[in-house]
Amino acid sequence: MVRAVWLLLVGLGLVLAVTTARTAPMLAPEVLGRTAPLFALGQRLGQNLRAALTALADRRDWRSEAFRLKEENQALKQRALKLELENARLRRVLNVRETQTPAVVAVAPVIAEDPSGLFRRLVLGLGAEAGLEVGMPVTSAEGLVGVIVEVTPKTAVVRTVVDPESAVGVRPARAPGRGIAYGRPPDRLKVRFPREVAVREGDLLVTGAIGGLFPEGIPVGRVVRVEPPAPGELLYWAWAKPAVRFSLLEEVVVLRRL
């Protein structure tokens, strides 16, 4: 009996499935109307609970996300700072290129300086392999640094303007006349001018020798003291402070030899 009912119901189910397969019948509207509120209530409750659980999970995610963003922010700040420094450096290089000469050979790092104190020389981290040669002027954004006096394949030695062996042709930036600036370590230039050249304290001295080693107009130093000429002397001396603070130099610009 039970088996017969079972077979009957299975058969009925199959017939129903086959005959209504294309119509997808639904419950009568009056039945649906009664069951729908309960179904909707359960469905809505479930959805709300899921939304609440998702929100809780998201909140945990937000915390880790906030932590991650903080770290990223920190890294970006550091990167921005690095880029700012890089930007400033490149601006200085550009400034040198625009104001001094377009003939930039290289931007070289300062890797060492003469420790003796007798000479004021810098060692650059680039050498002959980078195209550096003896006699090439070396500058920075602040002014003239010196000239290359020795080159190895990977390094170069710069004789700065305050080196006792240095002699640079200069002229006052706002007055006619020329002079020669000799290096006086550790941080002074002794400049010899003809009597007729009028120089005062505070005057800016720039490169200006005819046929010299350096391009014209590069700041060399600022006059800090003038020694009045002795009676009958055709020349007089002035003391100048270099435009460049050598101890702060990190990079220099090497220019093509004139």
Add this chain to the structure above:
Amino acid sequence: MAAAGLFLLTLFLASFFSGLLPDYAAPPDFWFLYVAALTPRLKPSWALVAAFGVGLFADLAGGGYLGLLAVGLVMAAYALLGLSTWLHPEEPLGRAVILAGAYLAKWLGVFLVIYVLGLFLVGPLDFLGTILSEALLTALLAPPYLYLAGLLLGDADHAG
């Protein structure tokens, strides 16, 4: 009356879990559990009719193929009745095996309808994820549901 109350509760639970679970997880089959709770408490023939009716209602409410779940639940009820005569439904392990067998029978009925309808593009492997997810959740929720059903409907007549 109690059966009607359990029916409404089942409807609520089915919709609740349908809304609660994400799309990739198939909700537990509360209609199967309802039939599993009802079958031992009715005369065998009526239990089969009730299972068929419940399945038909679920098919109609879901707008699917009419007869799909009806046949599946009839198969489940029949398996429940049959297995209950061989095993010991009064023992937890026996009940678990009976339920597992009935659940497999339900899917057998579903695939029978699919076969008859000629939906050959759909094979058992296509339903594997659904079956596993549904089976797991149904197995997890079966003990509390059947306990609640026992409270509402009274003790089952395991003799069937």
